[in-house]
Amino acid sequence: MEKLLIKGGNSLHGTINCSGAKNAALPMIAATILCNEKITLKNLPYLQDITTMFELLGSMGANILLDENMNFTISSNELLDTEARYELVKTMRASILVLGPLVAKYGKARIALPGGCAIGSRPVNFHLDALEQLGAKIELKNGYIEASAKELIGTSIKFDGITVTGTENIMMAACLAKGTTSLTNVAKEPEIEDLAEFLNEMGAKIKGAGTDKIIIEGVSELKGTTFSIPADRIEAATYLAAATVTQGNICIKGINPKRLKKVLDKLEESGAEISCDENSISLSMSKQKPKPVDITTAPFPEFPTDMQAQFSVINAIADGTSNIYETVFENRFMHIQELNRMGCDIEVNGNQAIVKGVKNLYGAEVMATDLRASASLILAGLCAEGQTIVDRIYHIDRGYERIEEKLNYLGADIIRLPS
């Protein structure tokens, strides 16, 4: 297995471009199933999760072409198979995103039930309840979800809990349902708005994405389009956190700062100076030590769970004590044990982490457990004394495009060690 070797102590300086957002791209690739024509996606990030989604569509018979400008053209109009097998679903839970589109377009789907994962049990009951309310018949058999529907019929659905991919799944299914669907208690993440914009370009009639209520008027078919994947707000925020812990001065281009309001507020509270224009964010951290910042994760527009691990590192080297509450996933503190091996002083109590700032972190051999946990270990390595080796970095390659290249460009010293 490949590892990253990080020599700590360099501060980050310079300007980088933000890559396309994984969590915007995945539902869009799934949404191509709804369409009768070709879809071209630009600015797709080169990531393992994107490859896995293509592999899934390919296994069902989709035709995927890559041109010389790295744009992907996908024809999912005549799938031969409507099954997502366990081998693929177990490597990527977002495979569940094909459920809604398959039932809406082909009237059936057989999807392996995603199991638990490193950050929690992550059930899909909200997806299934909502799809049933649209008229699908759902059975769980031999570890698979078997869904079928002669036709989906629009109705009013209130989600039992806020779910990002659940909202996306049902929004996609409702595009081809008969009549009008109204969704409440929905996720309001920017990626929901991105998906609605993409579907509307394909001819869907969706209003209200990004607010508490989404209204979808069903249409009989969707047409082809070309769409560019928006920038990855979590990638941008991770680099800003890296500059904060290394007393750096960086600019990220291509990202809309409105998507990161809560994170930018917390970075400022920690002592960073931030300036933004419409499409870029600059951060400068001149203070030696960050100030401790309390954080409670919650669905958008609140502080994102996907930035909790990175802020654990900011707080770990801060001048004082802070509290982090994780309210979205029940087990998203796996990075803490590894951070403590690097000299952090963090105690976990249920969904709370009490972080006592320490003077120095020290390099160590550490193990990544999930995508954002790996990012936090890299950040810790960047500001630690000596060498850090991060193992199991296949987690990081699922969600950060060329991370060591981008960080080295900003002045870090990171080498990828071969297996």
Ligand code: EPU
């Ligand atoms: N939940 C249920 N039942 C459901 C669905 C969700 O109980 O049917 C619970 C989950 O167990 C969790 C909470 O609801 O406790 C929120 O889960 P959600 O469904 O919103 O998460 P997700 O859609 O599976 C997406 C992102 C995650 C991100 C979360 C929260 C994608 C592909 N994934 O996951 O991204 O953490 O929303 O914002 O969009 C990552 O990029 O590292 C990542 C994990």
